[in-house]
Amino acid sequence: MTLTQLEIFSLVAELHGFTSAAHRLSISQSAVSHAIKSLEQELGVELFRRHQSRVELSDIGQQLLTRARTMLGLANTLQQEAADARGMKRGTLRIGSFGPTASIRLLPAILQRFRQEHPGIEVHVDEGPDRQVLQWLEERRIDVGFVVLPEERFDTFTLIEDQLVALLPLAHPLGEQENISLRALCNDPFILTEAGSSELVSRLFTGAGLKPDIRYRCSQLLSTLDAVKRGDGVTVVAEGSLPETQGPGYLKKPLKPAVTRQVGLAVLDRRQSSPATLAFIDLATRLNRH
Known part of the structure; x- marks a missing residue:
């Protein structure tokens, strides 16, 4: 063998x-x-x-x-440790990423610096819903993954914290309120984004004993935003996942009470992680230290 x-x-x-x-x-x-x-x-x-x-x-x-x-x-880790002794000139790093928060806001800057510091490391990036990234970690198909915290199954490292916000069509009656309760969002058709924070959003409503009127399930955030702009319904998303545009075509309101979300990196076992994986984690935490 x-x-x-x-x-x-x-x-x-x-x-x-x-x-x-x-x-x-x-x-x-x-x-x-x-x-x-x-x-x-x-x-x-x-x-x-x-x-x-x-x-x-x-x-x-x-x-x-x-x-x-x-x-x-384990063989990859051995090869990486040997490469580390030579200045980490060769090796492979497999990264799992989800949604705009990780793939657009966090990953590009980290990768740019990582490639500058470790040009010999071959990097592979797989994108999927956050739950799929967790599955890839468990199956050892990736070395490190961006995840929504907490995740007790893995060794994790916090990178950023943002909040969940309600998105409303521009002419929505709730638009005059400073913040929006979950209960108020149950009176309209609800749009659920399957990627990113969908499980967190679902748990919020369930924990409050509420059931939103889910009419749309969108696999991509951009589809969700377009549906809100058209007036098809309301939604709840993570603020960090929203594109930075002027006049986005929808209203963004904090939730009442406020709900925060942490995004970080996860590995199956830090003690068995390769030098390239640990170097990526160290760089990511340094770049996102507040």
Whole structure:
């Protein structure tokens, strides 16, 4: 069993295909098939169920995937520690990011400085909803991820704190109020953004014993903002996720009582994190220190 076989196994599982994995690795499909067949023969189990257009992990394959990713992560850490001894001239860093707060407000400045200080580190960024970033961390598909805090399952590092705000159409009757209660937002059609702080928003209403009239579920914040501008409904979002524009076309009001949100970085285990991961975390916390 080799690390190359485990890397190919992990990528085939992630992409659900031999051809896709071959393209990603820039090798032939026959090389991918040979690596998987050799690994299955050595282990004595079938790792995948083959279908016409895609492959799926078998039950034992699913169980072994977590172990394989753990071994690959530890191997990457060893390589990074060796690179660190040479001045961190080589290595890989896999980052998970969600929504405008992380991907637009935080990540670009951190990445710019990181690449200046560590030009030899190859950086990969995957974007998805915040709950998917958590899943990627648990599956060891990323080294570090931006998350909404608190998260007890991981080692975390706070970067920023902002507040949740209500967004209303410009001509809304509540527009004259300085702040808005959750109860008042239950009288209008509600627009829920599936990415970012959707789970936090849902927990707020549930905790208050309220049920908003959810008419729209938007996967992107921009779709939510457009719906509010059209007068289709109201919503609650994190202030830090809003674009910095003049005359945005909607009203922004603090909640009553105020609700804050913290965004930070998370790793599965700081003690097993690579030098590149720790350097990224240190740089991010320094750049966002208030």
